Amino acid sequence: PETVINVGVSGPGVVKHALEAVRGQDIGAVAETIKKTAFKITRVGQLVAQEAARRLNTQFGIIDLSLAPTPAIGDSVAHILEEIGLESCGGPGTTATLAMLNDAVKKGGLMASSYVGGLSGAFIPVSEDAGMIAAVERGSLTLEKLEAMTCVCSVGLDMIAIPGDVTAETIAAIIADEAAIGMINNKTTAVRLIPVPGKTVGEKVEFGGLLGYAPIIAVSKFKADAFIARGGRIPAPVRSLTN
Structure with missing residues (x-):
């Protein structure tokens, strides 16, 4: 059967370490450092993927460059944002720094390989990121701020624990x-x-x-039950008419 080797590469800790070397420098230097680091990570990933494909006598597919955190200390997207200059992830400046991080990662990856694909960028799964967990605990990171952050990074609201008594209607409205x-x-x-x-x-x-x-993160007490009870579906936006 036809096969292909796709490789995912990550490295929040590597990016955080690289930024420690440019403390005190301006935002342009920060973005350039992130881009160069993403370039190096992607190149290594592509070399590994190509060698694996050669040994398995199959073809190389894509590189998915994703800053995907883990609960381990030193492997946090939130800590990268705080290294850039935030007192705590979730405070003012969080969406701007996350947008810059995501953009610089993609630029570095695309410079390194013509085969970057998948959902390349930065991910913010709360339970899997030690810095995000700490930010929720200290009160700087809320569900509403996480929603704003998803406008500029990959995937969406991810691994967020909420009280067990939140209604299905409220959850449906958050999904909407x-x-x-x-x-x-x-x-x-x-x-x-x-x-x-x-x-x-x-x-x-x-x-x-x-x-x-x-x-467990707080959910707004204000209801959207009447909105959800209307049923039906929201029409596709005008932006979908691109042909």
């Missing part, structure tokens, strides 16, 4: 908000909210392994 971001910005979005029975804001839930743990 995220879908709207995807429609208007022509980007991939998704929602992984995790209602935790018996848990409330301030408590924690352990998922284990790479899924990490998460503090």
Whole structure:
């Protein structure tokens, strides 16, 4: 059967370490450092993929360059943003720094390889990012700010624990908000909210392994029940008429 080797490469810790060398320099130097680091990571990934394809006598497909964090210390997208100059991820400046990070990663990857694909960019799964967890715990990172951040980075609201008593209608409205971001910005979005029975804001839930743990995050008390009860579907936006 026809086969192909696709390789995913990551490296939040590598980017964070590289930025430590340009502390005090301007934003242009920060963006250039991120871009050069992403270039190096992508080149290494492509070389590994090509060698694997050669040994397996198959073809090389794509490189997915994704700054995907893990719960391990030193492997956090939030810590990259804080290294750039934020007191805490989620505070003012978070969306701007995340947009710059995502753009610089893509620029570096595209310079390094003609085969960059997948969902390349920065991911913000809360339970899998030690810096995001800490930001929620100290109160700087909210569900609303996370939604704003998804406008400029990959995928969407990811691995966010919410109180178990949040209604299905409220969850549906949050999903609708995220879908709207995807429609208007022509980007991939998704929602992984995790209602935790018996848990409330301030408590924690352990998922284990790479899924990490998460503090339960507050959800707005204001309802969208009447909106959801209308049923039907939101028409496709004008931006979809591109032919």
